[in-house]
Each structure stands twice: as C-alpha cells, then as structure tokens.
Amino acid sequence: MSDWITITIDGKEVKAKQGELLTEAAARAGIHIPVFCSHPKLDPLGACRMCLVETEGRRGKMLVTACTTPVNDGAVFYYDSPRAKDARAGTMELILANHPLDCPICDKGGECDLQDQAMEHGTGHSHYWEEKRHKEKNYPLSDLIMLDQERCVTCWRCIRYLEQWEDKPQLGLFNRGSATVIDKFPDAELDAYTSGSIVDICPVGALTNRLSRFRYRPWRLEHTDSICTHCGMGCNLRIDTRDFRVRRNVARTNMAVNDEWICDKGRFANGFAFSEQRLIQPLARIDGELQPVSWSEALDRVVAGLKDVVARHGAASVGGIGSAKLSNEANYLLGKFMRGLVGTNNVDFREGSALKAERRGIPSLKAAREADLIVLMGVDPSEEMPVLANFLKRAVKRGGAPVIIVHSRRIELTKYDGVFFNPAPGEESPLFDALTKASLQARNEASPDWLAEVEVDEETRKAAALLAKAEKPFIIYGTDYAWGYGSASIVQALTNWIVAAGHGDRLGFLHSQANAVGAADMGLMPDLLPGQRPLTDAAARAQLEALWQTELSAQAGLGYSGMIASALGRIKALYIMGADPVGEKPGYQKELSSLDFLVVQDLFLTETAKLADVVLPAASYVESAGTFTSTERRVQKAPQAAKAVGDSLPDWTILMHIARRYAPEKADAWRTPSVEAIFAEITQAAPQYAGFTWENLGDSGRQWAWDALPAPREIVAYQASEPAPIDKTFNMRLVTGSLLWDDGNVFAATERMASLGRKGVWLHPADAEALGVFEGDAIAVRSREASLELPLYISPRIRPGTVFVPFSLKDAPVGELFDEYGPRTTVAVYRA
Amino acid sequence: MSGLKELVQGAEFIAKSMGVTLKTLVTEAPNTVQYPEEPVAMYPRFRGLHELRRYEDGMERCIGCSLCEAACPTGAIYVLAAENDPSNPVSPGERHAEVYEVNLMRCIFCGDCMRACPTEAIVLGHNFELAQYDRVDLILDKEALLNPPTPNVIIRPDA
Amino acid sequence: MITTILISLVKSLVLILVLLGGFAYLTYYERKILGRFHVRLGPNRAGPFGLLQPIADAVKAIFKEEVVPGHIKDKLIYLLGPILTMITPLIAFAVIPMAPDLTIGGVTIHFYIADANIALLYIVGVTSFAAYGVILGGWSSNNNYGLLGALRTASQMISYELPLGILIVAIVLSTNIGRDQGSMSLVEILNRPRPWWLWLWLLLAFPAFYITMLAENNRSPFDLPETENELVAGYQTEYGGMKFAMYMMGEYLSMIASSALMVTLFFGGWHGPLATPGTWYGPLIGFGWFAIKIIIVLFLYLWVRASVPRIRYDQLLAFNWKVLFPFSLIYMAITAVMVALL
Structure with missing residues (x-):
C-alpha cells in the first residue's frame, strides 16, 4: 500500500x-x-x-x-x-x-451519456440559433452497424478501439472543425469480427446496432446476465428481452473471461431463438409422415420405442448422442438416463471421443493476456474466438510476445513477429518431430533414438529458442490437428514438442464448442464417467451407482461415429440431442434410416430430424436455464432469459419426463425440480465440481482446477499416420477449418447475417492461375466419395497445393468429401 | 317558546323549499339530451378515445419513439417500432411504429401520452362511446387508432 | 247469498288487479314526476313516453333468479316478511268506498268490498301488520344491516301510530257532532253531511295526519329503514328478485291505501260534481273523482320527496314525541270539547 x-x-x-x-x-x-x-x-x-x-x-x-x-x-x-x-x-x-434532436428515434435514447450529462452539466439553453450542420444520417458502416454522423461527438472511441484492441484501423476522422466526420477509409470495409463493440462504447447514438435497430427502448428491457454459447470462450453477455423475446445482446464485463468485449457472432447472431423455423410441437412418424402430436403421446412413443429395442436387441443396441452446444444439465441427464436406466455406455457427442484433445481445455484465458510467447498449432483464434484473438494481439503489441504458428493456412496472426510453419496436411508430424528435437537440443537434452533421423533447420531452431526462453508462454492447439484421420499422431507429436520444451503443463486445447469441456465433465463419452473419470474406475462406478441408485456396466460403449456406423449393425435405436450428423455428412442418411428407432431432440427440423421417428422440440439456451463449462473449465450459468417458443421444453425437462415414464419404479430419482437441483446433483457426480452451487457460481462463474487432472510429462514414441496419397486425379490436399461467418443451424437462423462472410472454396493465386479460374467462378471439388460445387475465392493465405473448404456451408457440407482419410484427404479441383 | 319558534321556522323553510321545487317543476323544461339520436355537447379539451393522426400528405405522424409508453402511468400503451422501407415509407424519417396498441381496460384517460408525444401523433379525441361486448375489442390496434370513428358530439365553446 | 259472495269475489279480484296496476304505474308516475322536478325527462325509452317501463321492470323482476342466501336459517319467516308487507295494504282497501252505489235491475252494487262498522279500527289494525313484515324480514335476514333497519322501522312505525291513532279518534269523535251517535264506518263518515266549519277543523288536522302517514309508509324524508349510507338497504338488504319487488309493492300499495284513506277522511272521497248517486254515470264519475284526488295526494308524496332531505333518526323521534303527539292530544281534546258542547 x-x-x-x-x-x-x-x-x-x-x-x-x-x-x-x-x-x-x-x-x-x-x-x-x-x-x-x-x-x-x-x-x-x-x-x-x-x-x-x-x-x-x-x-x-x-x-x-x-x-x-x-x-x-x-x-x-x-x-x-x-x-x-x-x-x-x-x-x-x-x-x-450541432447535435440533432433525434432522441425520440435514437436507439441510444434512455441510456445515452450525452442525454445524462446534458441534464446534469448543460445550461438548458443555447446561444446558437443557426441551423444545425447536416451530415450523413443512417449511413450503414457494415451489415451490422449503422452510423449517424450528425450525432457523433468525435470522441474517437470507435477509432481507438479498432486500433488498440482489434489492431485493424478501419475507421478514421475526416475533414476539419465542425465538419469532422467519422467514416470508413475509401475502398475499405468495416469487417473486424468484434466491430460490434464500438456500438457498446459509443457514448452517443452515432453507432447503433443495425439488427436490433428500433426494436427496443432501453428503459423497457428486462436484463438477464447470461453467457454466449457460440464458441468455447464463454463470453459474458447481457441478454435484453422484452415481451419475453430477445431484443439484443450486449457485452457484460468479466475481467477473467472476455474483459468487456464480445464478438459480432455473440452480439448479433441471436435470431435462432425466435426463428420461424423453430420446432414448436412434438412430431411423430405416423403412416410414414412426421405429424404433430401431443407431448404426452410423443413421450410415450419414445419410451415404447426404446423399450421395444432394448427388449429385442438388448441395452447395448441403444445409443445416446449429446451435444457440446447444450448445457451441463442436459448432457448429464442424457448420460444418466442412458447409463443408469437404459444400461448402455453408448454415449458421446460430436467433439467427444473423436477429438484427440486435451480434455481440460486451456489453462486460463488470463494466461493468454499475460503471455510472453504465443504458440498456436492448428488453431486460428481470429476465426474461432475473435475476442481471444484480440487478447493475443494485445499481448503481442503491448507485451511484446512473439508468435509461433503452425497452421495449414497463413492465418491473420501470422502478421506479427515470430515463426510461421505452414505444413501441408500430412506433414505435421515430421515438423513437430523436428521441433521436438530442436527443443531438446536447445535445452541440452538427449533426443530419443527414434528422432535420430529427423533434421532440424533454421526456423525450427528459432522456434525452439523462443520457446526455451519463454517463461509464461500461451500454448494451444486446435480442432484442425485434433480431429479426424491422423489426429492421434499429430497430437502426440505436438505434445512431445511442448513436453520437450518443458512446458507440458501449459499445453492447452482450444475447444471450439461452448460446452465441450462440460460435456466430457458430465461423462458423456463412451469411456468416461462424470468427472472425466475412466469407466474402468470401479470406485467411481460404485459412487455413481449409489448416487443414481442403479447398476452401471463397465463395458466400454461406442463413440459418435462408431454408433452411426454401427447403425447398419448392432445399434438399433439412437437418441440424438442437439446434433445433426446428416447435416454434416449427408452420407449418414443411409445409416440413420436403417435404425429401428430414432429420436431427435433439437431446435430445428434438421436433416437428421427429418429421418426421426419422434422429434422433440427443445428450448434454446436462451429460453431455459443451464450451466456451461468453457474451454478454460469455467462453469458459468445461463439463466432463462425468454419464454420458450411454442410447446418447446428445456432439454433437461424432456429427459426428466422420459426417464420417469421409462422407469416408473425409479421415478423418485428423477423428480429433481429445477436446474439448480440438477446442478447440485452434478457437483456430487463430478468431483471437480464439488463445492460449486448454482448461487456461488455468481456473475463470473467458477473454474475447476487445471491440475485436477494430470498433464503430459513424457515424450512418447508413436506411429505416424500415412498421408493420403496424391495421384494424377486427386492432386490437391483438402484443408478444412471453421470460419466465424458460416451457415451453421444456429447462426444462419439470424437471417440478416446470412450474407456475411465469404462462403466458398479457397485457392492460392498460383493454383488458381494454373487452373485458369478466377475469383467468383463456380468450382467443383471432388474426392473419392463425392463432389461439391462452390464459388471460388483466391487468397495468398492458402498454402499452394491445398484447397480450403470451410465447415458448415449451406448445401455444401464438406463432410461429404471425407473418405477413409477423413478431413485430410486429397481431392481434385476443376472448373465446374 | 323557542321550540315553537323553531317549529314555525322549520315549517317555513320546508314550505320555501317545496316552493322552489314546484317552481322548477312548472317553469323549467327538461335539460335531457336524447343522446343516441342527438349529439352530446363536449368541451374542446375533453379527453376521449385515442387517435393517431396523420400529416396532410397521408404520412403517419407516429415515429414509434415509445415516449407515450414511457409516460403512461398504467402501462396501457404498447409500441414496437421498426425501420421505414425507404421506397414505401409509413412516416417521415427512418422510424415508424409497427405495432401501436392502447389497452382501454387500463387507460385512465389522463392524457400524459398526448403530452409526451414529440410529433403530436397520439391525441385523445372526443369520442366517449367506448363500450364493447368483447374484452379483445378494448385493445385498440394501429388500424383502429388511425381510423377513429366520428364521435357523436358537438364541440361547444371552451368555457 | 251465493250472488253476494260472487259479487264480493269479483269486486275483490278487480280491486286487486286495479291496485297492482296502480302500483306499477305509481312507480312510473313517481319517476316521471321526480324527473321533471329534477329538470329531466324520467323514463322515456320503453314504449311511447316510457309507458311500458313498469312492465319492463316487472318482467325483469320476475325473471331474476330467486336466491335465498345460505346464511338465512328460517326460510319461512324470511319469505313471510315481504308477503305480509304486500298483503296488508291490499286488505286495508276492503273498507274504503270508491264510488257511489250502482243499482241495476234491482241489484245494488256497492263500490266497496265491505261496509264494516269498525272500518277505521280495522284499517289501523291491519296496517299495523306491515310492521311485522318488516321486522320478520329484517330479523330472518340474519344480517346486521337487516336487523338494525327492521328495528328502526318498527320503532318508527309504532311511534307514529300513536298520533295517527289519536287523530283518528278525533275524527271519529267529530262524527258525533250534531248527532246522537258517531260511526267508525267509512261509508258512514263519508256520506254524513257535515257543516263547513267542521270541514275546516278537520283540514287543520290534515298536515299532522299526512306527516304520520309519510312516516308510516317509510317515505322520504322518513325513509330511515333503508338509509343506504348507513344500512345498505336496511331490512331489504338480503332480498332480491320478486321478494324485493314485493317489499316495493308493499310500500307503494301502502302509499295508495294511505292516500285513499286521506281522501276519504278529509277530501270527501268520491264526492264531486256530477258524481250523483243513483244515476248510471254516477259511479263512473265518482270513481274518477276518487282517482284524481288520490293522484293529487300522491303528488304530495313525490313533491315532498323531491324537496325535503332525509332527517336524522333522533330528529324523527323527537318530532313525533315533542310535536305530533302533543298536537294530536290537544286536537283530540278540543274536538271532544266541541262534541260535548254542540
């Protein structure tokens, strides 16, 4: 002091x-x-x-x-x-x-600093009687933000935000004196992914939200402190509702998570909750058609269908698929129902057992802001977590942290000083082996024999030196390297490198789904019980058997793709909650239609739901309460903010009803009255959650300890996977990845945002020239499995010899192309 | 003696009052207005049924600012604003009321909405015939407010 | 014998019907006249000039649901209240002559039901029963307002019966003047010629008599049994539909009966120009005079109602005991002296 x-x-x-x-x-x-x-x-x-x-x-x-x-x-x-x-x-x-008297039609009116301060500090009269200066009014800066230059008080906040946080100076001041205006630079777009933050910090109504324009008045809004579930960051939001409907999202300060910024997806893409496409009543297949039925009938059909399959083929023929987009409570209850009542360990979610990832996520988001070195492997924060990207930019610009990037594309953060490796798909493991060797050399440690052949070049040495020097590096890898064919070897290779550099306990995985950590915590994986305890742990099973008053099988179940693939064989019934396998890979239609019984519980009538025997309408997270565990293991609550659409019910309520009907004799164990009570049960089932209560999660959530689970300590020899063969036809390597503006079900429901982003295939200029194609041309990408047709974008950020097709494109799911090499396959590219 | 005097005085008062009533009966014609057939005289500032006004060119005055809603002491007004389609605007400027509802079951006809309105769009007219057979009809939508019935009144000079 | 009984029956029936019709249109008359006192029109919507209003009211009352509140213990007494109240004025009418006799074919038809020699006593006795109707109704209502209202009414009616009775005694005494014996028969009283100063002397008693009648009929300004501001509706609080209507009928029929009595005692009943007994038109015109006189006396009731506000309960009793009672005693004493001297 x-x-x-x-x-x-x-x-x-x-x-x-x-x-x-x-x-x-x-x-x-x-x-x-x-x-x-x-x-x-x-x-x-x-x-x-x-x-x-x-x-x-x-x-x-x-x-x-x-x-x-x-x-x-x-x-x-x-x-x-x-x-x-x-x-x-x-x-x-x-x-x-010169400020116009727009207050009655200004969205800021009622929460405007200028109004408040004019009341407090103004004189109430003016010496000026001349006509006010006229400037551009309702001038759209982008699809998301509207500018009114007359209202601007030239405080520069927006300009400074984009410079100091986004590091993308996209707005500037033009002209002099009272003619000064804010504007975009000529021929430039305002397309920063957190551009919405300038609406929050604008002290007047100059910058306003275009999507919620005129749809609310601040004094009539109900505020609900909640979180964003678009990605794993868990940014804190305030959901503003009126008439029980969401009117806008604004950022909420949580210094440990998102500071006071949120990205444009979290801010603007809230239309899914009240989309016209939402399911508003249960559907059941009667005479081959999906027809509306009552809840009671739908639930009876689900129970009868599941019981029938269990009776004829045994419990192991039933599977449950949850979702990393849904709350802990929903996933926990699905696991409890499947394991405890049905008696099967076939439970998983899309990012579950298929992802060879660090289940603890990242050490903390705070570590990103304090890092003295940033290592990104197969992850692009700019597209996957824009707010985290801003923190990293800040760490680079203010903290002087260098950046080591290993990525198949030249991502935005490569513009900063550091080392950039650009391995083609299939070349990652050798690169990481080289880095491992370099790091061992940098620390004067002996390399294991199996690394003897590996050659170390200048760049790897430089990266190893940077990593050896760093005291608190922020090291993460992402879905690109942890998912699909060959991911096991890549993850092992990169883990070896970080362990070799002595930072094994700092290696984190950036989960891109809101509750990917939580779903694993809830034990929604075939080989994990709640608390991420292995299924083989007899003590854990005994504890859960006492808690659930049931008996648990120790026999490992099938994972996500295993269950779907086995739908042609031993799996006869699936309960799919919040997942859309067919939308992601239309080929799955064959497997899922051969099931005896399929239940889909979702917000929309997805491609998968169209195949279902019973479709249950679920309430979105906005309309129901729940907790989510972010990629930094922060358990945060998302209370109910709006009234559920139609007859839709919260996921946990639906599962409660089904469980009570499925086993009336055990109904007492399924009478938990509220989300708070379910969460209390979770804290008993998952040891990491002990001590948490709904109340003490508070406004900013609580983290479970990074060292609650072990970190990798050893360099392990592994067998590298063979890369997909390149031949004369299939001569390009496929690269996939997530972009912020995609066509995912939840995001695309906000119609005003559908036009955002550049959705197509991406090629390097050299490749495009070789093919003789130009930007905007229709391009066909063909694998051994299928073919997609998409418009072409040309960018030097793409590695020559690869073609980039993003995930979640409408009518062109990249999953369709996957063959036995999964996302790392080779394709043919030609003009359509 | 005073009791007798009081009695006489009382009788005198009663006689006087009965004289007044009798005189009224004989001399004064009934004031009654045959209401549904004849219009009722109203002061100009009488606050009756709400109306939404238009400009001379047919544009709606209401800009959906919700200040009436904020001013309403009983929460009788609901406004949902929307952006004007520039090619086919409903009101001058960028903003108009997409939904404007007045709940007559809540309204106390205080006129605060009228006072709060920056464009003099909402006014309380002279129509007092508010009875309905169905509660739903007591919630006036924008259509009803923009096309108010002609009130069965004559405006008398302000006193 | 049978003819006499038949004629009496028919006369009673006709009288009851006329009286009930009279009650109905008395309400119309009252509302119309009060309206004009208030510078308004009164009922004018049902039928021409609102003439069908009483019928509309009757239809409404008849079709109201008959409700007996659950807290009423003794339903019989509860129902007896309005019935008694309504019946008493009807039976009081039995002894009032309404027109000169008519002789057709040797059969003389009297326009009264009975010429009782104790007619006045009969009337006083019968009308006292009205107090029972009120008390029984108020008591059986099992309700504070009802009971208080009934008690007030009882004490009011009994108090004012005292000067009324004394004044009637004085009037009966006055029939002795110039004769050997007096009479209590109304027919006798009506038909005896009286000297002009006796008329004047009798008229002197009329205001006092009228005031006691106002009080007996619970009319304004003595309508204390139903003071809304204190007692809701007094003894009528728990009554609705036809039962309430019967209380109303009782009140209005009492008004008619009282007016008829006053007309008979003070204004010569059916007597008037052209109402010559023995002619064929005599009874018609006599009845006309009788009706016109009743309507004029009824107008007095309404006039008072439009002019004088309701008085306080202590004022009501004080006025009775301190003014009316002494006045009636003095009046009777002077009349007695007159009878003795003349």
Whole structure:
C-alpha cells in the first residue's frame, strides 16, 4: 500500500494511486467527472473536453482535462468550482450546438451519456440559433452497424478501439472543425469480427446496432446476465428481452473471461431463438409422415420405442448422442438416463471421443493476456474466438510476445513477429518431430533414438529458442490437428514438442464448442464417467451407482461415429440431442434410416430430424436455464432469459419426463425440480465440481482446477499416420477449418447475417492461375466419395497445393468429401 | 317558546323549499339530451378515445419513439417500432411504429401520452362511446387508432 | 247469498288487479314526476313516453333468479316478511268506498268490498301488520344491516301510530257532532253531511295526519329503514328478485291505501260534481273523482320527496314525541270539547 498518495478535490482529501488518471481517482471518491472520449479500456486522449477541472499549477489555477491528467501526491483539483462548471457547460453547449434532436428515434435514447450529462452539466439553453450542420444520417458502416454522423461527438472511441484492441484501423476522422466526420477509409470495409463493440462504447447514438435497430427502448428491457454459447470462450453477455423475446445482446464485463468485449457472432447472431423455423410441437412418424402430436403421446412413443429395442436387441443396441452446444444439465441427464436406466455406455457427442484433445481445455484465458510467447498449432483464434484473438494481439503489441504458428493456412496472426510453419496436411508430424528435437537440443537434452533421423533447420531452431526462453508462454492447439484421420499422431507429436520444451503443463486445447469441456465433465463419452473419470474406475462406478441408485456396466460403449456406423449393425435405436450428423455428412442418411428407432431432440427440423421417428422440440439456451463449462473449465450459468417458443421444453425437462415414464419404479430419482437441483446433483457426480452451487457460481462463474487432472510429462514414441496419397486425379490436399461467418443451424437462423462472410472454396493465386479460374467462378471439388460445387475465392493465405473448404456451408457440407482419410484427404479441383 | 319558534321556522323553510321545487317543476323544461339520436355537447379539451393522426400528405405522424409508453402511468400503451422501407415509407424519417396498441381496460384517460408525444401523433379525441361486448375489442390496434370513428358530439365553446 | 259472495269475489279480484296496476304505474308516475322536478325527462325509452317501463321492470323482476342466501336459517319467516308487507295494504282497501252505489235491475252494487262498522279500527289494525313484515324480514335476514333497519322501522312505525291513532279518534269523535251517535264506518263518515266549519277543523288536522302517514309508509324524508349510507338497504338488504319487488309493492300499495284513506277522511272521497248517486254515470264519475284526488295526494308524496332531505333518526323521534303527539292530544281534546258542547 506504499503507492497510495493523497490528492485534494474540492477541498476534500482523497486517496489515490500514484500516476493514475484523475477521472479514476475521483470516481473512487464518488465524484463522477463527465467524460465522452475517455474509456478505461482505451488509451487517454482528451478529445472531448467534457472533463475539464481546475488545478493549481505553477502558473496559478488552470483548466485541465481530468481524463489525461495523472495525479501526483499533494495535487489540488477543483471539480465544483464556478470556472470548471462554466467550462463544462460551455463544452456541452458546443457539443449540443450541432447535435440533432433525434432522441425520440435514437436507439441510444434512455441510456445515452450525452442525454445524462446534458441534464446534469448543460445550461438548458443555447446561444446558437443557426441551423444545425447536416451530415450523413443512417449511413450503414457494415451489415451490422449503422452510423449517424450528425450525432457523433468525435470522441474517437470507435477509432481507438479498432486500433488498440482489434489492431485493424478501419475507421478514421475526416475533414476539419465542425465538419469532422467519422467514416470508413475509401475502398475499405468495416469487417473486424468484434466491430460490434464500438456500438457498446459509443457514448452517443452515432453507432447503433443495425439488427436490433428500433426494436427496443432501453428503459423497457428486462436484463438477464447470461453467457454466449457460440464458441468455447464463454463470453459474458447481457441478454435484453422484452415481451419475453430477445431484443439484443450486449457485452457484460468479466475481467477473467472476455474483459468487456464480445464478438459480432455473440452480439448479433441471436435470431435462432425466435426463428420461424423453430420446432414448436412434438412430431411423430405416423403412416410414414412426421405429424404433430401431443407431448404426452410423443413421450410415450419414445419410451415404447426404446423399450421395444432394448427388449429385442438388448441395452447395448441403444445409443445416446449429446451435444457440446447444450448445457451441463442436459448432457448429464442424457448420460444418466442412458447409463443408469437404459444400461448402455453408448454415449458421446460430436467433439467427444473423436477429438484427440486435451480434455481440460486451456489453462486460463488470463494466461493468454499475460503471455510472453504465443504458440498456436492448428488453431486460428481470429476465426474461432475473435475476442481471444484480440487478447493475443494485445499481448503481442503491448507485451511484446512473439508468435509461433503452425497452421495449414497463413492465418491473420501470422502478421506479427515470430515463426510461421505452414505444413501441408500430412506433414505435421515430421515438423513437430523436428521441433521436438530442436527443443531438446536447445535445452541440452538427449533426443530419443527414434528422432535420430529427423533434421532440424533454421526456423525450427528459432522456434525452439523462443520457446526455451519463454517463461509464461500461451500454448494451444486446435480442432484442425485434433480431429479426424491422423489426429492421434499429430497430437502426440505436438505434445512431445511442448513436453520437450518443458512446458507440458501449459499445453492447452482450444475447444471450439461452448460446452465441450462440460460435456466430457458430465461423462458423456463412451469411456468416461462424470468427472472425466475412466469407466474402468470401479470406485467411481460404485459412487455413481449409489448416487443414481442403479447398476452401471463397465463395458466400454461406442463413440459418435462408431454408433452411426454401427447403425447398419448392432445399434438399433439412437437418441440424438442437439446434433445433426446428416447435416454434416449427408452420407449418414443411409445409416440413420436403417435404425429401428430414432429420436431427435433439437431446435430445428434438421436433416437428421427429418429421418426421426419422434422429434422433440427443445428450448434454446436462451429460453431455459443451464450451466456451461468453457474451454478454460469455467462453469458459468445461463439463466432463462425468454419464454420458450411454442410447446418447446428445456432439454433437461424432456429427459426428466422420459426417464420417469421409462422407469416408473425409479421415478423418485428423477423428480429433481429445477436446474439448480440438477446442478447440485452434478457437483456430487463430478468431483471437480464439488463445492460449486448454482448461487456461488455468481456473475463470473467458477473454474475447476487445471491440475485436477494430470498433464503430459513424457515424450512418447508413436506411429505416424500415412498421408493420403496424391495421384494424377486427386492432386490437391483438402484443408478444412471453421470460419466465424458460416451457415451453421444456429447462426444462419439470424437471417440478416446470412450474407456475411465469404462462403466458398479457397485457392492460392498460383493454383488458381494454373487452373485458369478466377475469383467468383463456380468450382467443383471432388474426392473419392463425392463432389461439391462452390464459388471460388483466391487468397495468398492458402498454402499452394491445398484447397480450403470451410465447415458448415449451406448445401455444401464438406463432410461429404471425407473418405477413409477423413478431413485430410486429397481431392481434385476443376472448373465446374 | 323557542321550540315553537323553531317549529314555525322549520315549517317555513320546508314550505320555501317545496316552493322552489314546484317552481322548477312548472317553469323549467327538461335539460335531457336524447343522446343516441342527438349529439352530446363536449368541451374542446375533453379527453376521449385515442387517435393517431396523420400529416396532410397521408404520412403517419407516429415515429414509434415509445415516449407515450414511457409516460403512461398504467402501462396501457404498447409500441414496437421498426425501420421505414425507404421506397414505401409509413412516416417521415427512418422510424415508424409497427405495432401501436392502447389497452382501454387500463387507460385512465389522463392524457400524459398526448403530452409526451414529440410529433403530436397520439391525441385523445372526443369520442366517449367506448363500450364493447368483447374484452379483445378494448385493445385498440394501429388500424383502429388511425381510423377513429366520428364521435357523436358537438364541440361547444371552451368555457 | 251465493250472488253476494260472487259479487264480493269479483269486486275483490278487480280491486286487486286495479291496485297492482296502480302500483306499477305509481312507480312510473313517481319517476316521471321526480324527473321533471329534477329538470329531466324520467323514463322515456320503453314504449311511447316510457309507458311500458313498469312492465319492463316487472318482467325483469320476475325473471331474476330467486336466491335465498345460505346464511338465512328460517326460510319461512324470511319469505313471510315481504308477503305480509304486500298483503296488508291490499286488505286495508276492503273498507274504503270508491264510488257511489250502482243499482241495476234491482241489484245494488256497492263500490266497496265491505261496509264494516269498525272500518277505521280495522284499517289501523291491519296496517299495523306491515310492521311485522318488516321486522320478520329484517330479523330472518340474519344480517346486521337487516336487523338494525327492521328495528328502526318498527320503532318508527309504532311511534307514529300513536298520533295517527289519536287523530283518528278525533275524527271519529267529530262524527258525533250534531248527532246522537258517531260511526267508525267509512261509508258512514263519508256520506254524513257535515257543516263547513267542521270541514275546516278537520283540514287543520290534515298536515299532522299526512306527516304520520309519510312516516308510516317509510317515505322520504322518513325513509330511515333503508338509509343506504348507513344500512345498505336496511331490512331489504338480503332480498332480491320478486321478494324485493314485493317489499316495493308493499310500500307503494301502502302509499295508495294511505292516500285513499286521506281522501276519504278529509277530501270527501268520491264526492264531486256530477258524481250523483243513483244515476248510471254516477259511479263512473265518482270513481274518477276518487282517482284524481288520490293522484293529487300522491303528488304530495313525490313533491315532498323531491324537496325535503332525509332527517336524522333522533330528529324523527323527537318530532313525533315533542310535536305530533302533543298536537294530536290537544286536537283530540278540543274536538271532544266541541262534541260535548254542540
């Protein structure tokens, strides 16, 4: 506490920290100095002059801007003096001189800093009677943001945000004096993925949300503190509703997670909850057609269908597929139902056993902001987690952290200093072996024999040196390397490298789904029980048998793709909750239609649901309560914010009903009345969650410990997978990956956002030239399995010899192309 | 003696009052207005049924700002605004009311909405014939507010 | 004998029907006249000039659901209340002559049901029963308002019966003047010629008599049994539909009966120009005079209602005991002296 100093404001002594800004020191003392340009998360500027206070300097009393003035011990300020008040009133009058009287039609009206401060600091009259200056009104900056230049008070907050956080200067000030306007640079787009944040920080109504434009007035909104479930970051949101419907999402501050920023997907893509496409009543297949039925009938049909299959083929012929997009409670109950009542261990989710990933996620998001070295392997934060990308950019620009990137595309973060490796699919393992050897050499440790042949070049040595020097590196890998054919060897190789560099306990996996960690925590994997305990752990089974009052089998079940593939064989019934295998790979239609009984529980009538015998309408996370465990193991709650559409019910309620009907004699164990109570049961079932309660999760959630599960310590020899063969026909390697603007079910339901992003196949200019195709041409991508037709985009970010097809494109699911080499196959590319 | 005096006085008062009533009976014609057949006289500032007004060119005055909703002490007004289609605008400017509802079961006819309105779009007219057979008909939608019935009244000079 | 009984039966039936019709249109008359006192029109929607209004009211009352509240213990007494109240004025009418006799073919038809020699005593006795109707109704209602209202009514009616009775005694005494014996028969009283000063002397008693009648009939300003602001509706609180209508009928029929009595005692009953007994048109015109006189007296009731506000309960009793009672005693005493001297 040695750095506390004393300053005087209006004759009152105030404790302050040495060097902090006067606005902050005054705010702690309860004096709220009005500001427009100053923002605690942006560098001080002093543009608006609203914060003028008097200070005693060497040349007597003078006016200074409080937002740019650091305090020193003994400094004397006057906030309430006549001259300071007069100066602020004058500033306000000048700001208002050209500010239009738009308040009745302005979305900011009611939560506007200018309104509040004009009431408090303005004089109520103006010396100006001339006509106000006219500028561009309702000028769309992008598909998401509307600009009104007349309302702008030129505080620069938006400009500074894009420069200081996004590192994408896409807005600027033009002209001089009262003609100054904010605008895009010529021929440039405002396409930063967190551009919506400038709406939040705009102190007036100059920048407004185009999607929720005019759909709310701030004073009539109900606020629900919730989280975003579009990705695994778990950004904190405030969902604003009226008439029980979502009107807008705004960021909520959680310094441990998202600071006060959210990405545009989280902010704007909220249309899924109230889409016209939503299922509003249960459907059942009667006479070969899906027809609306009552809940009671639908549930009876589900129970009868499952019981019939169990009776004829045994419990092992039933499988349950959950989802990493759904809450812990829903996934927990599905696992409990399948294991406890049906008696099968066939439970999984798409990102479950198929993903060879660190199940603990990443050490923490805070570690990303404090990193002195950033290592990204097969992950592109800019597209997968834009807010994390901003933190990394900040760490690079402010913390001077170099970046080591291993990726099959030249991702955005490669623009920073560091090392970039660009291995083609199938070449990753040798690269990581080289890095392992280099790191061992850098630490003067002996290489195992199986690395003897590997050659180390200059770049690998440089990367190894950087990693050896780093004290708190942020090391993550992503889905690109952990999923599909060959992922086991790649993950082993990259783990070896990080272990060799001595940072094994810092290696994290960036889960891209909101609850991928949570679903594993809930034991929704064929070989894991709740708490991520192995199925073979007899003590864990005994504990759960006591808790669930049932008996558990120790025989490992089938995983996600195993269950679907076995639908032609021993699997006869599937219960699919929040997953769409057919939408992802239309070829699965064959397997799923051969099932005896298929239940799909989802928001929409997905391609999979169209094959189902019973379709149960579920409520989205906005309409039901639940907890989600983010990629940094942070358990956060998402309370109910809106009323469920139609007859849809929360996932957990549906499962409760089914369980009670399935086993009336055990119904007592399934009478848990609320999400809070289910969560309480989860804290008993999963040891990491012990001590958590719905209440003590609080506003910012709670993390379970990074060291609750073991980290890799050994370098392990492994058998590298053979890359897919290149031949004369199939001469290009396929690269897949996620883009922020895709056509996923949940995202595409926000119709206004459907046009965003560039959805097509991507080629390197050299390859495009060789093929003689141009941007926008229709291109066919053909694998040994199938063919897709998509428009072409040309970008130097693509590795020559590869073709990039993103996931989740409408009518062109890249999964269709996968053969035995999965996403790492080879394809033929030609003009369609 | 005073009791007798009081009695006489009381009788005198009663006689006087009965004289007044009899005089009224004989001399004054009934004031009754044969209401449904004849219009009722209303003061100009009488606050009756709500109306949404238009400009002369047919554009709606309402811009969907919801200030009436905010001013309403009983929560009787519901406004949902929307963007104007520039090629076919409903009101001048960018914004109009997509939904405008007045719940007459809640309204207390205080006129605060009228006072809050920045464009003088919502006004309380002279129509007082509000009875309906169905509760639903007591919720006025925008269609009803824009096309109010002609009230069966004559406006009398403000006193 | 049978003819006499038949004629009496027919007369009773006709009288009851006329009286009930009279009640109905008395309500119309009251509302119309009160309306004009208030500078408005009164009922004017049902039929021309609202003439069908009483019928509409009757239909409404008849079709109301008959409800006996659950807390009423003694249903018989509860039903007896309105019935008694309604019946008493009807039977009081039996002794009132309404027109001169008519002789057709040697059969003389009297326009009264009975010429009882104790007619006045009969009327006083019968009308006292009205108090029972009120008390039984109020008590059986098992309700504070009902009981309080009934008690008020009882004490009001009994108190005002005292001056009423004394005044009637005075009137009966006055029939002795110039004769050997007096009479209580209304027919006798009506048909005896009286000197003009006796008329004047009798008229002197009329205001007092009228006031006691107002009180007996619970009319404004003495309508304390049903003071809405204190007692909801007094003894009628628990009554609805036809039972309530019967209480109303009782009240209005009492008004008609009282008016008829007053007309008979003070204004010469059916007597009037052209109402000559023995002619064929005499009874018609006599009845006309009788009706017109009743309507005028009824107008008085309405006029008072439109002019005088309801008085306080203590004022009601004080007025009776301190003014009316002494007045009637003095009046009777003077009449007695007159009878003795003349």
